[in-house]
Amino acid sequence: xxxxxxxxxTVTNITFPLVLIYGLxxxxxxxxxPGGGFQGGAVVASGLAMxxxxxxxxxTMKKINEKHLSALxxxxxxxxxxxxxxxxxxxxxxxxxxxxxxxxxxxxxxxGAANIYTAGVIPLMNFAVxxxxxxxxxxxxxxxxxxxxxxxxx
Amino acid sequence: MSxxxxxxxxxxxxxxxxFVFSAFITHPFxxxxxxxxxxxxxxxxxxxxxxxxxxxGVTSVVFDYRGFDTLGEATVLxxxxxxxxxxxxxxxx
Numbered sequence: 001x002x003x004x005x006x007x008x009x010t011v012t013n014i015t016f017p018l019v020l021i022y023g024l025x026x027x028x029x030x031x032x033x034p035g036g037g038f039q040g041g042a043v044v045a046s047g048l049a050m051x052x053x054x055x056x057x058x059x060t061m062k063k064i065n066e067k068h069l070s071a072l073x074x075x076x077x078x079x080x081x082x083x084x085x086x087x088x089x090x091x092x093x094x095x096x097x098x099x100x101x102x103x104x105x106x107x108x109x110x111x112g113a114a115n116i117y118t119a120g121v122i123p124l125m126n127f128a129v130x131x132x133x134x135x136x137x138x139x140x141x142x143x144x145x146x147x148x149x150x151x152x153x154x
Numbered sequence: 155m156s157x158x159x160x161x162x163x164x165x166x167x168x169x170x171x172x173f174v175f176s177a178f179i180t181h182p183f184x185x186x187x188x189x190x191x192x193x194x195x196x197x198x199x200x201x202x203x204x205x206x207x208x209x210x211g212v213t214s215v216v217f218d219y220r221g222f223d224t225l226g227e228a229t230v231l232x233x234x235x236x237x238x239x240x241x242x243x244x245x246x247x
Contacts, residue, residue, distance in 0.1 A: 118208060
C-alpha cells in the first residue's frame with residue numbers, strides 16, 4: 001500500500017472534486033471572467049499532483065500512463081493550431097475569429113451581461129489550451145515522481 | 155572584500171538604479187491619452203467587445219489579438235514536456 005497516511009488520502013478525496021470543478025470553471029469561463037486555459041489548466045494539474053502526492057506515483061502510474069497524457073497534450077496542441085488554420089480557411093488570416101457574428105457556435109457578441117455563448121473561437125481555444133496544460137503539467141510531475149521512486153527503491 | 159565581490163556589488167547597484175529610474179519613467183497607472191501612453195490601450199478597451207465578442211479583454215488579447223504569442227507559449231510547454239519525458243525515459247525500467 002503506497003502513498004501517505006489515511007488522513008491525507010481522505011482529505012484529498014474530499015478536496016479533489018472541488019479543485020477539479022474550480023479549474024474547469026476557470027477554463028470554461030475564460031472569455032468572461034479572469035483566467036483562461038493556462039490558469040485553469042494549472043489549477044486542475046495541481047489537483048492531480050495532489051492525488052499523486054497522496055496516493056504515490058506507482059498507484060497513479062497504474063491508473064494512467066504518461067503515453068496517454070502525451071497523446072492528450074498533442075491533441076490539445078493540434079486543436080489549437082487547427083482552430084488557427086481554420087481561421088485561414090473560413091476567414092481571412094491566421095488566428096482569425098471567424099465565428100463571431102455568425103449563428104453557428106459561440107457566435108453572439110458579449111455586452112457585459114456574462115453571456116457564455118459568445119466570443120467565437122476563444123472558448124474553443126481555451127478548451128484546447130486547457131487540455132494541453134492539464135496533460136502536459138501532469139505528465140511532467142508524474143514522470144519525475146516515478147523516476148525518483150525508482151531511485152529510492154535501489 | 156575581494157575583486158569579484160566588488161564587481162558584483164557595482165553591477166547590482168547599476169541594475170538597481172536602472173530599474174528604479176525606469177519605474178519612474180513609466181506612465182501613471184490608470185491614465186490614458188497622455189503623451190506617454192500608447193493609443194493601443196484605448197483602442198483595445200473601446201473595440202474588444204465588438205470585434206472579438208468576449209467580455210474579458212485580457213483573454214481576447216491573448217487568444218485573438220496576440221495569438222502568435224500564445225502559440226509560442228504552447229510551443230514552450232510542449233517542448234518542456236517532450237524534454238522531460240525524453241530525459242526520464244531510461245529511469246522507468
